[in-house]
Amino acid sequence: MTKANNKKGFLQYLKSPNSAGLWFILLIGFAGGIIFWGGFNTALEVTNTEEFCISCHEMENNVYEEYRETIHYSNRSGVRATCPDCHVPKEWTHKIIRKIAASKEVWGKLTGIINTPEKFNGHRRSMAEREWKRMKENDSRECRNCHNFEYMDFSEQGNRSVKMHKDALGTGEKTCIDCHKGIAHTLPDMKGVENW
């Protein structure tokens, strides 16, 4: 059989009455795909809210309480950065990678690895280091979703900020997290941490 014959045969097959079933299956697949994809993204967005994060007492009683004292929770203009704004990337690919990595946190919840304040503080340094490392490697990408160096007005900043931002951040020598550690949560024991 030639290639053309083969193509013609397939078209004829689609046109024949007994192929109605096939069209039906395709339609179901298409609709199912939309529902699945939409549902998947909706579920993903639900897990990307502050309410979801603090539905676990580990988050609500420790890091959330600490964060409530900081400028990212309460400030002059009322603009807030919630948990996922800093801890989950905005861009889809990076978000999915982070979400898959977060399945380890579900396991942590199930096994109760940080379910008391004592256990939480015991793990505070390693958890903080993981976030510092992530921020350092992606050049503080989540900070920069809001804080863009290009639009920083040095005339509005304090003398100290101007000096550090110009010398260290502007030259790319340092990234946000190098200096701005512990801005939203209590710091662990900082012994041996660079610049502390």
Added chain:
Amino acid sequence: MKRLSYVVMVLGLACTTTLHAQEVNSGGVESLRGTATLDETKKAETMKRVIKDKNPIARNYVHQPPMVPHQTRGYRVDLNSNKCLTCHGWKYAAETGATKVSLTHFETRDGKTLSDVSPRRYFCSQCHVTQADAKPLVDNTFEPVESLGNE
């Protein structure tokens, strides 16, 4: 006559009681908050604003702990970390342009010098406080010491 003296006594008592009651109410003392009775809660003053960033402020008298000429919101000083020392510590002062912490802070209470800030001098905000835009609470004739750079 006897009746009159009773009346006078009763009146006199009544007068002293009223006077006494008035005295309790006013407290008799005017404090910085003005006259306020014990059972009355006055409206709190508005919070003072802390100046954003400024050059060092001259000391007013010898051994005065220097004021902090910048905001310190969220700067934690505890067992785990000391935010002040990340700039004012000797290791970082040159790079950050901050005033170095005085070497007197390395001394223990019995005069031994340690290799780092002594625990008794570790909690910076015990002595060093931020300068607010507040006016003096009472009129006074205090003159800052001239030799410390005050005009």
